[in-house]
Amino acid sequence: MELNRGMDAGMLAAVSSAVFYPVIFTYLDWPGGAVRMHTAVGDISYGGNSWTGVGNLGSISLPQEIIGSMAATEATYSLVASPAMINDYLDDNIKGRAGRSDFGCLTGRPGKSTTLVGAPVTLFFGSMDTLGMNVAPDDSGGVQTQINVGLATGPAAREKAYAFHSEEAQAAEYPGDTAGRLSVNAYAKAQKQLWPES
Template sequence: MNRQVDANTVAAVTAGHVPFLFLVQLDFSLPLRVCSAPYDVEWNGYTWSGIGMLGNIEPIQEQGSLEATGVSLTLSGVPSELVAASLAEHYQGRGCQIWFAPLRADLQLAVQPIRLFFGRMDTMSTEVGETAVITIAAESRMVDWQRARARRYNNEDQQSRYPSDRGFEYVPQMVEKQLMWGR
């Protein structure tokens, strides 16, 4: 897949030494925004908590065909209040986004971060010891492409999606109706 990259981004990533960081957003009931820097970063109107070592982000792969891919990421050194929230909350199907951001020499954002992954959280494992480690597997939104859609051609299903539409209102009456043609 070709992506349009502006000249500033090309210059930032082709320099001799390119400091960078990853930004990760996990959409729990209160979104968790962390970055791989050892300090907090302001971007896009939010403060991204610097947890130092983000842990590990599995290589993100793109497919040229309509194929679902996923990613696994590990958060290490997670504060205990975030561990408690992650264990108590329903997270499956919630959003997961990962951005790559090249930095200037003063370790500030050089250009707008590039979104590498946009999908949904699937599974999570938590290891609590001296420090907490959370491993999250996320799946691409293309996984939904393979799921069957359960839609019905009846008034109730139509009303759930379009409350003011009356197109299927008389369908139940027409099911067993006998019509006389040609007389």
């Protein structure tokens, strides 16, 4: 069984070419209003909304996908900003609010193009779980502050995963199909160690 994201033909052609221009969109359902950012520069219109480019000031750490695993995973979103900007958000109650990342392609180099090729696909979605701030020295002898938001998958996100399939799921989608009926105990039988008779 393969993990299928439903990528349209235009975007599939773009990512299959020798050179393409990726962009990742991040949506956070922040208490004071939705946050919509992307990894390129400038404003991009997507899904009827305007998304603000953060360029090199933002970073995303997405979990590795493991087919067949339904374990909880976490993504981390970071944004460099001034302490005054970050302090205004550190006390917001974000726990359990929605967030997601979508992958798309631009028609040209970021900064030169804000036009999407095809429709972006969702890479990760979950609920905001953690919020924190890092302070570290920068190259100029000053300090750099960064806000970090952690998103975790929960039961609702894992239930929508394409990588899980059972006999019950097959029967619900294809009534009368008995393909998995006789293989239910196959794994258990394969794990039994048989000793030769002496």
